[in-house]
Amino acid sequence: MRTLGYLALALQVQDAAAPGGVGSNVLRLVAHSSPVAQFVLLVLALFSVVSWGITFYKLWTFHRAGRQSKAFLDVFRKSNRFSEVQAVCKTLGESPLVGVFQAGYAELNAQLRHAGGPGGDPPASPHPTMHSIQALDRALLRASALEVDKLEDRVPFLATTASITPFIGLFGTVWGIINAFDSIGQTASTSLAVVAPGIAEALIATAAGLFAAIPAVYFYNRLAHQVKLFATQMDDFSLEFLNIAERNFT
Amino acid sequence: MEAVTAVLIDRETGRRRLGPMLGGSLALHVVLFAALVFGPGRWLTATVSRAPRVVMSISLGGVPGPANGGANPLGGRPVQRVATAAETRRQPRLAPAAKTRMSVPVPSPKAPAKPKPSRAPAPEVKSAPEGATGRVPTAGPEEQFGSSFADTGVSGLGLGLSTGGAGAGGALDVGSFCCPDYLAIMVRRIKENWNYRQGIAATTVMRFTIQRNGRITDVAVEQSAGYVLDLAAERALLMLRQLPPLPAAYSNSTLTVYLRFDYQR
Numbered sequence: 001m002r003t004l005g006y007l008a009l010a011l012q013v014q015d016a017a018a019p020g021g022v023g024s025n026v027l028r029l030v031a032h033s034s035p036v037a038q039f040v041l042l043v044l045a046l047f048s049v050v051s052w053g054i055t056f057y058k059l060w061t062f063h064r065a066g067r068q069s070k071a072f073l074d075v076f077r078k079s080n081r082f083s084e085v086q087a088v089c090k091t092l093g094e095s096p097l098v099g100v101f102q103a104g105y106a107e108l109n110a111q112l113r114h115a116g117g118p119g120g121d122p123p124a125s126p127h128p129t130m131h132s133i134q135a136l137d138r139a140l141l142r143a144s145a146l147e148v149d150k151l152e153d154r155v156p157f158l159a160t161t162a163s164i165t166p167f168i169g170l171f172g173t174v175w176g177i178i179n180a181f182d183s184i185g186q187t188a189s190t191s192l193a194v195v196a197p198g199i200a201e202a203l204i205a206t207a208a209g210l211f212a213a214i215p216a217v218y219f220y221n222r223l224a225h226q227v228k229l230f231a232t233q234m235d236d237f238s239l240e241f242l243n244i245a246e247r248n249f250t
Numbered sequence: 251m252e253a254v255t256a257v258l259i260d261r262e263t264g265r266r267r268l269g270p271m272l273g274g275s276l277a278l279h280v281v282l283f284a285a286l287v288f289g290p291g292r293w294l295t296a297t298v299s300r301a302p303r304v305v306m307s308i309s310l311g312g313v314p315g316p317a318n319g320g321a322n323p324l325g326g327r328p329v330q331r332v333a334t335a336a337e338t339r340r341q342p343r344l345a346p347a348a349k350t351r352m353s354v355p356v357p358s359p360k361a362p363a364k365p366k367p368s369r370a371p372a373p374e375v376k377s378a379p380e381g382a383t384g385r386v387p388t389a390g391p392e393e394q395f396g397s398s399f400a401d402t403g404v405s406g407l408g409l410g411l412s413t414g415g416a417g418a419g420g421a422l423d424v425g426s427f428c429c430p431d432y433l434a435i436m437v438r439r440i441k442e443n444w445n446y447r448q449g450i451a452a453t454t455v456m457r458f459t460i461q462r463n464g465r466i467t468d469v470a471v472e473q474s475a476g477y478v479l480d481l482a483a484e485r486a487l488l489m490l491r492q493l494p495p496l497p498a499a500y501s502n503s504t505l506t507v508y509l510r511f512d513y514q515r
Contacts, residue, residue, distance in 0.1 A: 027287045045279065048279060049272065049275050049276050049279050050272065050275070052275035052278065052279070053268065053271045053272035053273075053274070053275035053276070054268070054271070055275075056271040056274060056275060057267065057268045057271035057272075060271070099257070099258075099261040102257045102260075102261070103254045103257045103258060103261075106253035106254050106256070106257045107253065107254045109253065110252070110253045110254075139254040142254065142258060143254070143257070143258060143261070146258050146261060146262060147261070150261070150262070154268070
């Protein structure tokens, strides 16, 4: 029997996919871009590195501060003597409440000592009295303000990054497009082959700017909210401290 | 110094450990950039469906016959084309007729007289021939047996695709691909190296890419029919390795082909 064979054929028109992928394109675009564009990219990279560093640092700090504040409050509410709490403070130094407490305790001690009492511990002297509850309040306020400053330290850089980097990227893009149009003028050709590389190169800068800005916006809002929570916690603690002092030393 | 201020100053000058975090951030960026540059490009680009987009399918069936280049009765129609200007100009100019003197033919008196046609008597019709009785006699040119040309208005393919000769069941669906004659060459060259008689009926689909210069690359089995049969199909492609360059009318840089090898018993 005569065998039969037949072929069926299907063709796919392949979209022009470069074998090297996008990654090598990015590298090539960066390498071929103008010095201004490269400088812009460098600045954006620095902003991104620093803002991410600050983000990691603050997240880590806030995490430790939150944990130690919780431990400190446990100790503070269980203890009857301020000196016991003061002894714990050294191990819980990251918590902002510790700063507030130390300031209040120092002010209270100073007032009691000035009054002629022998020690700072409330039960140690039979009837120690403090002069001014307002002075104690002011000391607590000072400490709170300082602690908030410490918590907010470097966070504004994230806001700066979030607002500036898109503009820096836009500057790089505009500069690159100026160059692209300049090359159109020089070659007197409007073909896509002349314009496209310049515009692709220019758009890298905007992408880099957004890459730096978007996480910065998110983490700025998150960290600012955490600072607000800590401030509320410190206010609450200050009032609690004032109440205890007023109850025991007036 | 006041006690509270001392406490506050002490709190102010706490330890800051931003440096290690900046180092970590820098390392993260370096890793990210390296992934961007050296990682596979498909992380960044949209995923292109790998299903073959069929733009044409050609199946050649039937007994392999003489390769006659696709000639068929309708393919023999004359083709008219507009002559180019150069050809038109090259037409030889007709020489004007030689001038002759006007003369009046005078009959020579010695010319022999024309023989008078002899009128033979017409044969006498006795009766109509057998089978012609009762019919109206036909008029017009005589009927003859033989082939004649009939214009049916059907446009022939004229593509020279019948590499298998006049086999039955041939089908051609040309999509947007510009140059079917290139495919015909490709199929013919592949079939030269392919032995479809493997004693079993099965189908292997091979995928390969034709580069601009005609080189066959990226030969891969798309649908397997068993190792030996895949090998036979792959061998056909690998032995061929070089095709004519892609036609100029085809604009893409490469052409990816999904080719079905149907083995039949």
